[in-house]
Amino acid sequence: MEKQYSIRPYQRFWNTTGQPYTFLLPALIVFVFVVLSPVIMSLILSFYKFTGFDANIFKEFTGFDNFRILFKDRYFWISFKNTFYFVAASITVQIALSLILAITIFFGRFKNSVLIRTVIFFPAVLAPVSISLAWRRILEQDGLLNQILRIDFSWLASPALAIWVVIFVSIWQWTGYNLVIFYAGLQTVDRTILEAADVDGASWWGKITKIVIPTLTPTIILNIILNLIGSFRVFDIVYVLTRGGPVHQSEVFTTIMYYYSFSANGPNKMGVGSSIAFIMFAIMIVFGFIRIRLMRRGEI
Amino acid sequence: MATRTFFKSRRAGPEGEYGIDRKKDLGFYIYSRILIILTLIVILVPVLYIFSLSLRSKETVYQDFLFLIPKQVTFQNYIDAFEYAKTRLDVSFLQMFRNSIIATFSSIIIAMAIAALASFSFSNYRFKGKEFTFTAIIASFVIPAQVLLIPLFFILRQAGLINTYLAVIIPYVGFLIPIATLILRSFFEQIPKEIKESAKIDGASDIRMFFQIVMPLSKPAIASCIILLFLETWNEFIFALVFLQNPKFQTIPVAIAKIAGGKYIVPIGTYGAAIMITIIPVLIIFIIFQRWFIAGMTMGALKG
Numbered sequence: 001m002e003k004q005y006s007i008r009p010y011q012r013f014w015n016t017t018g019q020p021y022t023f024l025l026p027a028l029i030v031f032v033f034v035v036l037s038p039v040i041m042s043l044i045l046s047f048y049k050f051t052g053f054d055a056n057i058f059k060e061f062t063g064f065d066n067f068r069i070l071f072k073d074r075y076f077w078i079s080f081k082n083t084f085y086f087v088a089a090s091i092t093v094q095i096a097l098s099l100i101l102a103i104t105i106f107f108g109r110f111k112n113s114v115l116i117r118t119v120i121f122f123p124a125v126l127a128p129v130s131i132s133l134a135w136r137r138i139l140e141q142d143g144l145l146n147q148i149l150r151i152d153f154s155w156l157a158s159p160a161l162a163i164w165v166v167i168f169v170s171i172w173q174w175t176g177y178n179l180v181i182f183y184a185g186l187q188t189v190d191r192t193i194l195e196a197a198d199v200d201g202a203s204w205w206g207k208i209t210k211i212v213i214p215t216l217t218p219t220i221i222l223n224i225i226l227n228l229i230g231s232f233r234v235f236d237i238v239y240v241l242t243r244g245g246p247v248h249q250s251e252v253f254t255t256i257m258y259y260y261s262f263s264a265n266g267p268n269k270m271g272v273g274s275s276i277a278f279i280m281f282a283i284m285i286v287f288g289f290i291r292i293r294l295m296r297r298g299e300i
Numbered sequence: 301m302a303t304r305t306f307f308k309s310r311r312a313g314p315e316g317e318y319g320i321d322r323k324k325d326l327g328f329y330i331y332s333r334i335l336i337i338l339t340l341i342v343i344l345v346p347v348l349y350i351f352s353l354s355l356r357s358k359e360t361v362y363q364d365f366l367f368l369i370p371k372q373v374t375f376q377n378y379i380d381a382f383e384y385a386k387t388r389l390d391v392s393f394l395q396m397f398r399n400s401i402i403a404t405f406s407s408i409i410i411a412m413a414i415a416a417l418a419s420f421s422f423s424n425y426r427f428k429g430k431e432f433t434f435t436a437i438i439a440s441f442v443i444p445a446q447v448l449l450i451p452l453f454f455i456l457r458q459a460g461l462i463n464t465y466l467a468v469i470i471p472y473v474g475f476l477i478p479i480a481t482l483i484l485r486s487f488f489e490q491i492p493k494e495i496k497e498s499a500k501i502d503g504a505s506d507i508r509m510f511f512q513i514v515m516p517l518s519k520p521a522i523a524s525c526i527i528l529l530f531l532e533t534w535n536e537f538i539f540a541l542v543f544l545q546n547p548k549f550q551t552i553p554v555a556i557a558k559i560a561g562g563k564y565i566v567p568i569g570t571y572g573a574a575i576m577i578t579i580i581p582v583l584i585i586f587i588i589f590q591r592w593f594i595a596g597m598t599m600g601a602l603k604g
Contacts, residue, residue: 023421026414034474035440041451108332109319125586127535129553130578134350144349181598191318204328233444236537254446277447
């Protein structure tokens with residue numbers, strides 16, 4: 001009798017609280033050591049001066065020096081501006097394009113609807129690196145684009161255009177991804193309402209703006225959030241297409257952070273790199289708050 | 301959810317589709333055909349062009365540019381690309397693929413195992429701090445991965461792991477767990493309570509229930525999830541670039557990125573062939589598992 005009782009509290013713990021925590025433990029360990037501590041460490045490191053060769057990186061506390069260096073750097077502000085362009089284009093042009101395509105395919109009664117969607121989607125599964133390498137060849141002076149246009153222009157070497165070319169390639173790759181999400185959203189449009197509108201003789205434009213778009217609002221917001229998160233952290237495409245060049249004119253946050261911290265011909269100032277990470281983190285937190293506010297207002 | 305909605309249209313067939321009437325809305329009909337054909341051209345031509353370059357001989361590389369079909373088909377470029385990788389990139393294509401496969405599949409297996417347990421915990425129990433831990437794990441979604449780059453570099457170097465597979469597997473597992481947890485949790489929650497309860501009455505322990513009921517019922521979600529994780533890791537670039545500086549360990553994206561702006565001039569045909577070697581395997585997998593790819597990628601999004 002005594003023995004049975006002694007085992008019970010443990011079993012009760014196992015059945016009520018022990019099990020969920022045990023199952024959760026591995027995930028929590030990874031989260032704490034691989035995500036949480038590095039994030040905190042990164043925030044702290046932005047107040048230290050150190051290079052990639054240092055053994056002890058918490059040696060030289062410099063206060064806000066890293067941020068001062070950064071804010072004085074003209075190229076940082078270019079990266080700021082370019083990241084903004086990147087995000088803005090991906091949440092406007094790319095969303096509009098994918099939405100138009102999704103609605104067109106949905107209403108168009110295409111026999112090969114699935115095939116069309118699959119083809120437009122397929123760049124999204126390829127490595128951004130492979131895609132950028134391919135586009136590099138096309139945009140080269142002796143590449144396909146100049147051959148078609150019969151001009152001699154170096155697209156990726158143009159200081160004014162380089163970032164827009166990069167943004168174009170990004171849109172080329174990811175429009176199909178947004179499209180497929182929109183198409184899934186379109187399945188929720190109530191067909192009986194559409195058919196009723198047909199009986200009333202509504203035009204296709206009226207049906208789209210009055211019935212389809214309102215139903216799709218949550219999907220539009222979802223796609224905007226996805227593109228915002230994705231384009232804010234873009235690195236591969238910029239790195240492979242331009243390396244941030246010519247003369248840092250197509251730099252974005254991540255590439256200038258790489259330049260400061262790891263690039264072989266960069267200044268090897270990892271503290272400054274960390275302060276860029278700090279700024280990126282802070283901006284994402286602000287976005288997160290905005291999203292929560294929107295959710296509270298019931299817009300998502 | 302996403303899986304279901306996506307395939308519904310397919311099963312329903314053309315007659316189930318709502319759409320414009322060709323006779324009544326001729327304007328829309330013409331517009332839709334033109335737009336879609338243009339889009340398909342813009343999407344397909346770049347890839348076909350690179351493919352066509354990879355098949356051209358050195359003499360004809362600048363000829364028949366608009367006709368994507370090359371005058372003379374040769375596979376010499378592919379042989380050259382293999383040779384080029386070995387001598388100039390210091391890592392053969394086979395080695396690159398091996399590295400990518402090891403890094404990707406180890407990360408997926410570890411992340412799926414951990415995430416499945418965590419999702420089971422989230423979906424099957426009520427406990428203190430549940431919503432908070434879930435939100436914390438999901439929130440790491442939003443953090444740009446690059447924020448972790450510098451600290452992880454020093455942590456991994458301290459541990460002597462830079463230039464080993466673990467240098468990328470550890471961060472990948474960290475990123476994949478939130479994605480997988482998000483998808484699996486919501487799927488596990490859809491499993492009817494009655495099934496679980498009847499198993500409990502039969503005396504099955506929770507662990508047995510996890511392996512014999514929850515996991516087998518979730519096969520479609522697990523398959524889509526694996527594909528999503530596969531794409532995230534297989535295509536990952538910046539962590540592999542920084543943590544795998546030894547060419548012998550480099551994954552495909554890092555190794556292949558060196559052909560652009562590298563020290564050696566690459567012949568155009570070889571360049572095209574090298575890109576195609578990285579694209580073709582993914583393309584084949586994509587064609588075979590098409591449905592799962594789209595389901596997996598939209599699923600991750602729709603759950604958020």
